[in-house]
Amino acid sequence: MSLVIVGSVAFDTIRTPWGDRERIVGGSGTYCSLAASYFTRPRVVGVVGRDFPRKTLAQLKARGVDLEGLKIKAGKTFHWEGRYEEDPNRRTTLRTDLNVFADFRPEVPARYRNARIVYLANLNPEHHGFVLGQFKKPALVAMDTIRLWIESKRAALLRELGRTDIFFANDEEARLITGETNLVAAGQALLRLGPALILLKKGEHGALVFGRDFVFGVLAHPCEHVIDPTGAGDSFAGGFLGYLDKAGGLAPKEVRRAAVYGSVLASFAIEDFGIGRFLTLDRGLVEARFRQFRRLTHF
Amino acid sequence: MSLVIVGSVAFDTIRTPWGDRERIVGGSGTYCSLAASYFTRPRVVGVVGRDFPRKTLAQLKARGVDLEGLKIKAGKTFHWEGRYEEDPNRRTTLRTDLNVFADFRPEVPARYRNARIVYLANLNPEHHGFVLGQFKKPALVAMDTIRLWIESKRAALLRELGRTDIFFANDEEARLITGETNLVAAGQALLRLGPALILLKKGEHGALVFGRDFVFGVLAHPCEHVIDPTGAGDSFAGGFLGYLDKAGGLAPKEVRRAAVYGSVLASFAIEDFGIGRFLTLDRGLVEARFRQFRRLTHF
Numbered sequence: 001m002s003l004v005i006v007g008s009v010a011f012d013t014i015r016t017p018w019g020d021r022e023r024i025v026g027g028s029g030t031y032c033s034l035a036a037s038y039f040t041r042p043r044v045v046g047v048v049g050r051d052f053p054r055k056t057l058a059q060l061k062a063r064g065v066d067l068e069g070l071k072i073k074a075g076k077t078f079h080w081e082g083r084y085e086e087d088p089n090r091r092t093t094l095r096t097d098l099n100v101f102a103d104f105r106p107e108v109p110a111r112y113r114n115a116r117i118v119y120l121a122n123l124n125p126e127h128h129g130f131v132l133g134q135f136k137k138p139a140l141v142a143m144d145t146i147r148l149w150i151e152s153k154r155a156a157l158l159r160e161l162g163r164t165d166i167f168f169a170n171d172e173e174a175r176l177i178t179g180e181t182n183l184v185a186a187g188q189a190l191l192r193l194g195p196a197l198i199l200l201k202k203g204e205h206g207a208l209v210f211g212r213d214f215v216f217g218v219l220a221h222p223c224e225h226v227i228d229p230t231g232a233g234d235s236f237a238g239g240f241l242g243y244l245d246k247a248g249g250l251a252p253k254e255v256r257r258a259a260v261y262g263s264v265l266a267s268f269a270i271e272d273f274g275i276g277r278f279l280t281l282d283r284g285l286v287e288a289r290f291r292q293f294r295r296l297t298h299f
Numbered sequence: 300m301s302l303v304i305v306g307s308v309a310f311d312t313i314r315t316p317w318g319d320r321e322r323i324v325g326g327s328g329t330y331c332s333l334a335a336s337y338f339t340r341p342r343v344v345g346v347v348g349r350d351f352p353r354k355t356l357a358q359l360k361a362r363g364v365d366l367e368g369l370k371i372k373a374g375k376t377f378h379w380e381g382r383y384e385e386d387p388n389r390r391t392t393l394r395t396d397l398n399v400f401a402d403f404r405p406e407v408p409a410r411y412r413n414a415r416i417v418y419l420a421n422l423n424p425e426h427h428g429f430v431l432g433q434f435k436k437p438a439l440v441a442m443d444t445i446r447l448w449i450e451s452k453r454a455a456l457l458r459e460l461g462r463t464d465i466f467f468a469n470d471e472e473a474r475l476i477t478g479e480t481n482l483v484a485a486g487q488a489l490l491r492l493g494p495a496l497i498l499l500k501k502g503e504h505g506a507l508v509f510g511r512d513f514v515f516g517v518l519a520h521p522c523e524h525v526i527d528p529t530g531a532g533d534s535f536a537g538g539f540l541g542y543l544d545k546a547g548g549l550a551p552k553e554v555r556r557a558a559v560y561g562s563v564l565a566s567f568a569i570e571d572f573g574i575g576r577f578l579t580l581d582r583g584l585v586e587a588r589f590r591q592f593r594r595l596t597h598f
Contacts, residue, residue, distance in 0.1 A: 087480045181386045183503065184521040204482065205504035208521065217595050219516040222483040222507070256598035296516050297596045299555035 003245040004112050005032045006045040006131055007121030007234070008101060009052070009070060013081035014228055014273060015094070021228075023079065024274035025056045028121035028144075029070075031231035034278040035238025035265035037063040038286050039246040042238070043112050045069035045131075049077040049100045059279055068109045075100040088229045088270075089203050108134040117245050121234060122146050125156040140250070142241055144168035144233070150176045162194040168237050170201045183208065184215070197255065199240065199262070201233050209259045214252055218259045219297055221267030221289060228273045232266040235278075239265030264289045302544040303411050304331045305344040305430055306420030306533070307400060308351070308369060312380035313527055313572060314393070320527075323573035324355045326377065327420035327443075328369075330530035333577040334537025334564035336362040337585050338545040341537070342411050344368035344430075348376040348399045358578055367408045374399040387528045387569075388502050407433035416544050420533060421445050424455040439549070441540055443467035443532070449475045461493040467536050469500045482507065483514070496554065498539060498561070500532050508558045513551055517558045518596055520566030520588060527572045531565040534577075538564030563588045 007029030014021045029046045036042040043066040050072060061067060078101035081094040105127070114136045120128055120143040132141065143164050149157050150173060157177070161167060167190060171183055178189035183200060187210035190198045198210040204226075206219040240262035247254040264286060268277045306328030313320045328345045335341040342365040349371060356366060377400035380393040404426070413435045419427055419442040431440065442463050448456050449472060456476070460466060466489060470482055477488035482499060486509035489497045497509040503525075505518040539561035546553040563585060567576045 182523060182525065185523045188523060202504065205501065206516075206518075215521045215595060216598075217505075217518040217521070218598075219505075219518075222514045222516070224481060224484045224487060226481065253598075260598050294598075296514060299515075299517075299552075299559050299593075299596075 002043065002112075002115045003036055003040050003117045003119065003241055004043045004045060004069070004108070004115040004135075005029050005036070005119045005121060005238070005241075006106050006123060007032055007119070008078050009044065009046045009048050010078040010080060010101070011052075012230055012274065013079070013095075014230055015081070015083040016088075016228065017084075017086050018227070019273075021273045025053070026080070026230055026274055027078065028231075028234040030060070030275060031234035031269060032119065032121055032238035032241075033060065033065045034063060034275055035235040035269070036242030036245070037065055038239070038265070038281075038283055039242035039261070041066055042242060042245075043069055043115070045106045045108055045112065047071040047073055047100050047104045049073060049075045052077045063278070069107075069112055071107070073100045082230070084229060088226045091229070106131050116140065117142065117241055119143070119237065119241055121237065122149075125149055125153050125160040128156075128160045140165045140244070142166035142168065142237070144237060145173060147173065147176065158193060161190070164195050166197045166199065166241075167195040168199045168201065168233065170203070170233060174198075174200050187215075196250070199236070199259065201236055203229070203232070206263055207236065207259060209255060211252065211255065216252075216256050216259060218256075218263045219293070220263060221292070222296070223267060223270060226270045229270050231269045231275070235269035236262040236266040239263070260290060260293050261286075264293065301342065301411075301414045302335055302339050302416045302418065302540055303342045303344060303368070303407070303414040303434075304328050304335070304418045304420060304537070304540075305405050305422060306331055306418070307377050308343065308345045308347050309377040309379060309400070311529055311573065312378070312394075313529055314380070314382040315387075315527065316383070316385050317526070318572075320572045322378065324352070325379070325529055325573055327530075327533040329359070329574060330533035330568060331418065331420055331537035331540075332359065332364045333362060333574055334534040334568070335541030335544070336364055337538070337564070337580075337582055338541035338560070340365055341541060341544075342368055342414070344405045344407055344411070346370040346372055346399050346403045348372060348374045351376045362577070368406075368411055370406070372399045381529070383528060387525045390528070405430050415439065416441065416540055418442070418536065418540055420536065421448075424448055424452050424459040427455075427459045439464045439543070441465035441467065441536070443536060444472060446472065446475065457492060460489070463494050465496045465498065465540075466494040467498045467500065467532065467539075469502070469532060473497075473499050486514070495549070498535070498558065500535055502528070502531070505562055506535065506558060508554060510551065510554065515551075515555050515558060517555075517562045518592070519562055520591070521595070522566060522569060525569045528569050530568045530574070534568035535561040535565040538562075559589060559592050560585075563592065
């Protein structure tokens with residue numbers, strides 16, 4: 001049982017029609033590891049600057065997140081600023097300061113190298129080889145990507161998809177990569193690029209899971225007021241991979257349950273600004289919402 | 300067991316990026332009654348012109364649709380022309396010729412007046428009273444609406460929602476009526492306008508069902524290539540109401556299964572132009588797809 005998450009630990013400035021937050025803690029590695037922490041002891045590889053709050057590091061550790069792979073470097077932490085519209089699916093990036101993330105070449109601690117699952121969150125696909133080369137033989141390699149890499153590093157991205165087991169993409173990314181408007185066709189086209197599992201995330205509409213011989217769909221938890229959608233996708237990945245790490249296999253039954261846990265964790269992420277909701281959430285609430293998904297979808 | 304559907308029986312001209320069809324049979328009453336015919340013997344109230352093909356009327360009757368309430372009047376049948384984009388959720392109305400539908404005042408045959416379920420499909424809400432007044436005491440009144448009535452007959456629409464049990468709306472209509480962007484908030488707001496059940500249809504993303512004390516979600520059947528989305532919403536309503544008419548109650552379990560049957564019937568409607576798919580579909584295929592929905596959503 002070991003999941004290594006290579007991703008950003010960052011500051012986010014969030015602007016929404018119902019309120020703003022300046023430089024709160026965010027980042028794909030942060031959300032993903034917090035979500036995974038309900039199932040396993042995730043290990044994080046990333047970098048922050050000296051300005052990153054020690055209190056947050058202590059909170060992550062208290063939730064069971066292993067931070068040996070998180071470097072603290074001289075300089076400032078990665079900072080992203082974005083604005084959401086009334087429809088929270090519409091988001092605009094206002095500013096990206098890479099700071100210490102700019103020349104980040106992830107170094108994997110020796111203790112992490114026999115990881116069973118490695119997740120590369122939003123990494124430049126040209127750097128995947130360097131990172132994956134440091135692991136012995138992960139049973140599962142998972143990745144997601146962002147519009148920036150799809151548009152600027154397409155060849156490297158397609159190459160990396162060819163050696164990835166699990167790929168997370170949102171609807172826009174799936175369409176951009178495959179050229180398919182229909183999301184089912186896009187999911188099938190992504191499968192043909194290599195991965196054994198495609199997790200196609202659709203925000204308020206949930207997610208579709210495409211495997212070699214099955215399709216599974218999970219809804220989003222019905223939420224009347226989304227406070228801050230930042231990190232929902234990363235939390236989905238964390239819940240999914242954290243549960244898979246605990247479950248140990250890739251049987252369809254486990255994949256289905258993992259996807260539901262992904263949706264459960266994403267649903268908590270959006271209920272408050274930043275990582276706030278995860279710091280008060282216990283396993284009992286996660287399980288209760290998992291059971292609610294049965295009532296929501298079974299007939 | 301009796302379901303009366305008051306709606307249009309019409310010609311549609313459909314333009315899509317992958318082909319056109321001129322003046323094929325369509326209409327809300329047609330799709331809805333065909334979908335319902337897998338569960339019950341739906342009764343149709345509507346009007347067509349003398350140009351409407353007798354062969355289609357025979358096909359509807361062969362599927363168990365009762366056409367006593369369908370008037371054949373001197374003049375031309377209602378004709379709608381629309382175009383779909385590559386993304387079939389985007390549709391433009393190119394032309395609407397109301398023809399014999401223009402001064403249609405639905406007359407309900409005596410034999411229909413003790414109906415248990417009455418469904419008013421896209422009717423001008425100012426005409427609801429005239430139609431409903433002809434029934435004895437329906438156990439359930441269901442309706443849907445269109446953008447035209449939301450914008451031009453808002454007061455009448457809101458009044459009618461106050462005496463409707465089941466309301467079908469797509470995402471755009473739900474947002475227009477309630478002013479809520481979030482669909483869960485929109486569904487809850489619609490409940491507060493009167494109906495006991497809201498069926499919020501989301502096209503490729505399925506549908507949400509809002510009741511007084513439950514929310515249920517059903518996916519759309521994963522379809523890689525949508526041929527013609529026309530009639531999907533009406534087929535959803537037909538499958539839903541047809542099953543409810545057969546089941547006899549409004550217990551949450553029956554409502555859930557009805558919604559799944561709605562999604563099943565909608566999924567067949569979009570697989571071919573017009574009503575083509577329904578004319579070759581048998582109950583066995585409907586049941587097989589219903590079972591597929593279990594594999595698609597249960598975990």
